[in-house]
Amino acid sequence: MKLQRVLQYAQQLLTDAIEVGDTVVDATAGNGHDTLFLAQLVGDDGQVFAFDVQKSAVDATLYRLLDNALEHRALVLHTGHEHVAKHVQKPVTAAIFNLGYLPGSDHDIITKPNTTILAITDLLQLLKIGGIIVLVIYHGHPGGKEERDAVIEYVSHLPQKYVHVLKYEFLNQQNDPPFIIALEKMKELPTDIKTRL
Ligand SMILES: C[S@@+](CC[C@H](N)C(=O)[O-])C[C@H]1O[C@@H](n2cnc3c(N)ncnc32)[C@H](O)[C@@H]1O
Numbered sequence: 001m002k003l004q005r006v007l008q009y010a011q012q013l014l015t016d017a018i019e020v021g022d023t024v025v026d027a028t029a030g031n032g033h034d035t036l037f038l039a040q041l042v043g044d045d046g047q048v049f050a051f052d053v054q055k056s057a058v059d060a061t062l063y064r065l066l067d068n069a070l071e072h073r074a075l076v077l078h079t080g081h082e083h084v085a086k087h088v089q090k091p092v093t094a095a096i097f098n099l100g101y102l103p104g105s106d107h108d109i110i111t112k113p114n115t116t117i118l119a120i121t122d123l124l125q126l127l128k129i130g131g132i133i134v135l136v137i138y139h140g141h142p143g144g145k146e147e148r149d150a151v152i153e154y155v156s157h158l159p160q161k162y163v164h165v166l167k168y169e170f171l172n173q174q175n176d177p178p179f180i181i182a183l184e185k186m187k188e189l190p191t192d193i194k195t196r197l
């Protein structure tokens with residue numbers, strides 16, 4: 001298979017960007033699969049900041065880390081990713097978002113356009129030059145299309161001298177398959193860019 005599936009491609013982008021010792025963010029910890037993946041990449045000198053608004057997701061993520069003896073590499077925060085700038089003060093190499101709801105959990109608890117865009121805006125400031133944000137966009141659920149459209153509208157207008165924006169999507173799959181938006185920071189953004197976007 002030559003074309004990587006969406007989740008494989010997301011992991012490839014993270015693997016290519018992250019080095020041992022880096023600070024990274026899992027913006028939607030859920031069951032902790034991505035937090036664990038990131039913890040494996042950053043090594044003992046790196047750190048993962050993981051966010052989720054659901055206590056059950058925080059517990060599941062902590063459990064997964066403990067099960068793999070990697071809990072010392074991650075700080076799992078029971079709070080929304082829109083507060084990322086309060087908790088992360090170091091330059092970040094990479095961040096991952098899995099938008100939508102947590103399978104097997106309450107389908108009414110979903111990521112929302114405003115908070116997702118706030119978190120992306122703050123992460124763009126925190127990112128190192130060359131750092132990436134990977135968004136896996138699920139849009140088949142109620143509210144998903146609104147979030148998808150708002151995120152696309154926002155990232156499409158990021159000035160290209162500061163941020164490169166990629167969309168990776170299979171065009172002939174059925175049933176609203178997920179796709180990726182990836183952002184690569186090219187240049188330090190002006191601090192007032194939030195108000196100008
Ligand atoms: C698609 S799931 C994430 C799956 C996860 N990456 C995994 O490996 O299992 C989306 C998660 O985002 C969480 N979420 C919703 N709003 C959030 C917010 N404002 N900040 C952080 N997490 C949020 C939900 O609770 C849910 O667990």
